[in-house]
Amino acid sequence: MKRIIPILILFALLLTACSASTEQVSTEPSEPPVLDKLEIVSYPDKTEYAAGETFDPTGLVVNAIMSDGSVQENVEWTSEETVIVNRMESVKVECLGKKLTIPVKVYLAGNAEEYSVANTATVENSPIKGNTYFWLGSSVTFGASSEEESMVDFFAKKWDCTCIKEAVSGTKLTAAASQSYVERFNKYLESADRAEHLDGFICQLSTNDTSDPKGYGMVMPDMITDYQYFDVNTTFGAMEYIAAKVKEVWGCPVYFYTNPPFGNANYVPMVEALELMAPKWDITIIDMYRDEEFNAITDAERSLYMADTIHPTKAGYRDWWLPKFEEAIIK
Numbered sequence: 001m002k003r004i005i006p007i008l009i010l011f012a013l014l015l016t017a018c019s020a021s022t023e024q025v026s027t028e029p030s031e032p033p034v035l036d037k038l039e040i041v042s043y044p045d046k047t048e049y050a051a052g053e054t055f056d057p058t059g060l061v062v063n064a065i066m067s068d069g070s071v072q073e074n075v076e077w078t079s080e081e082t083v084i085v086n087r088m089e090s091v092k093v094e095c096l097g098k099k100l101t102i103p104v105k106v107y108l109a110g111n112a113e114e115y116s117v118a119n120t121a122t123v124e125n126s127p128i129k130g131n132t133y134f135w136l137g138s139s140v141t142f143g144a145s146s147e148e149e150s151m152v153d154f155f156a157k158k159w160d161c162t163c164i165k166e167a168v169s170g171t172k173l174t175a176a177a178s179q180s181y182v183e184r185f186n187k188y189l190e191s192a193d194r195a196e197h198l199d200g201f202i203c204q205l206s207t208n209d210t211s212d213p214k215g216y217g218m219v220m221p222d223m224i225t226d227y228q229y230f231d232v233n234t235t236f237g238a239m240e241y242i243a244a245k246v247k248e249v250w251g252c253p254v255y256f257y258t259n260p261p262f263g264n265a266n267y268v269p270m271v272e273a274l275e276l277m278a279p280k281w282d283i284t285i286i287d288m289y290r291d292e293e294f295n296a297i298t299d300a301e302r303s304l305y306m307a308d309t310i311h312p313t314k315a316g317y318r319d320w321w322l323p324k325f326e327e328a329i330i331k
Helices: 004-026 151-159 181-190 207-211 235-249 267-281 299-305 314-329
Strands: 035-042 048-050 061-066 090-095 098-103 105-107 132-137 162-167 200-204 254-257 283-286
Touching (some): 061 090, 132 181, 200 235, 283 314, 299 314
Parallel strands (some): 132 162, 132 200, 254 283
Antiparallel strands (some): 035 061
């Protein structure tokens, strides 16, 4: 019995020590809370911008929800995106190492109602009133960045004439591509709506063909004029084919227009080929690529006139491009 008592005492002491050790661990401080998520309490007051304006954060309130459920209100944020650019859909801000997306809507100042076709006056006693012109092209002829109003529509309204717009965005001259200029042109020629008479045929030197310079082909010698001998699966062959068919079907003036420079060296051989074939087909080139005086506009004007390096706004079509077409067509 005497031996059992000391053992019990020892066991009790061990239990007390373990309990004390456990209590000591449980009293150590826990890890500080970390960021769980960000919550936008209120969005900025201003969400619509014209390109070039500065992002205005007034009204933006962001709370941080921590891992322990606590909330840090109105936390500070930073953003490297301060200037609104064309086609921007959101502004990214960073808070406590995490990013948030603030949606914005960008409108182009050059597409304001004041620049619209509806607000373009018609010339009284127009010298080409009642004339009919056919326009073949892609997004630039269509008006892809100007709410579908291009120089075609401004020309028709201002000069009280009929303009047939055959334009599909993203298409090429070469018949090797889907919905090409050649394919749509031939379809029009076969349609019941084909005009019996044209006073002018205006074709775009498509910027889309620059994606495949190996498919340019070659300009045929002057002695070859039969449209059947042109390889429409090449860009240059398609250009000559179109010119040849227009001359055969309507015998009207043919115009090709070039885009202003847009930073693509592959466009240069296209311009040079057009210049080479122009005398053969009596093509009038509406040259916006090489005309230095035409392109000598200010940065502010360029911002107003262009939605990007290729596509004009309504203001660009009406106030910058249209005079070039008028100069060439209305002589």
